[in-house]
Amino acid sequence: MLIDIAVNITDKLLAKDENSVEEVIRRCKDSKVLPIFTGLDHQTSKICMNLAKKYKTVSTAGIHPTSSSRYSNIDEIVPLVNDETVVAIGECGLDYDRLEFADKVSQKRIFRSQLDLGGSCYFFHSRSCHRDFMEIVSDYRIRGVVHSFTGSIEEARELIKKGLFIGINGCSVKTLEGIEVVRSLPLESLLIETDSPYCKIRRSYAGFEYVTTDFSQQKALKKKNEPCCVVQMAEVVSNATGKDYDLVVETILDNTIGLYGDVLKKSVERWGL
Secondary structure: OOEEEEEOOOOOOOOOOOOHHHHHHHHHHHEEEEEEEEOOHHHHHHHHHHHHHHHHHHHHHOOOOHHHHHOOOOOOHHHHHHOOOOOEEEEEEEOOOOOOOOOHHHHHHHHHHHHHHOOOEEEEEEOHHHHHHHHHHHOOOOEEEEOOOOOOHHHHHHHHHOEEEEEOOOHHHOHHHHHHHHOOOHHHHEEEEEOOOOOOOOOOOHHHHOOOOOOOOHHHHOOOOHHHHHHHHHHHHHHHHHHOHHHHHHHHHHHHHHHOOOOHHHHHHHHHO
């Protein structure tokens, strides 16, 4: 089985209504994939939490950096991050590629506020901001994962030295440089994700040549990414590094459960995967 650590279940491009959510979950179970639902603000975090309860999985709760300017404080998030279904605070962090949504000051303020909660685990977003990100997290003792990683080998190693995992998806293996990052990192530091409905491994991406599972004949999966497609990321890791596929799956599963703990482990057991 596989665990997809980043599923934007509240995004209408992934699931526009309850029936669509049911279909996404059905395809997850058929593919033996457990989805972790990603909260982006108070509203989506609450929806993710409730859907996680309904489908016996887990979720994250937090304020995405691009939503930072909408919040003067994080009071609304606190009750959610303390819920037993929520395994990590996030998606939180910094995004300097989209400053039109929230300036650096707002992003840093809300980021630090979420770190001040002292959560047991964090689901991080870091885009074109590595130095500031490291400067902030260096003040805290934290565990977590930097998801959708597209940085350099040196940046990844610095994050790993801090004790963080690296989350990779289709965008992570878009270029040959991205493939080299995957090859250079210890398997014990990796988690995999789709960030669905986005970050699909497209034919033009360097990572596509390492994909063996083809979803193109399934109408629902022709254009969008879904958590069931996370198998392709496991294939990329295996085929690009020359490591045995079963070893890759087993190690990344252990990494994921090791990070998120007993709550996630119980969800895996409830799904019977």
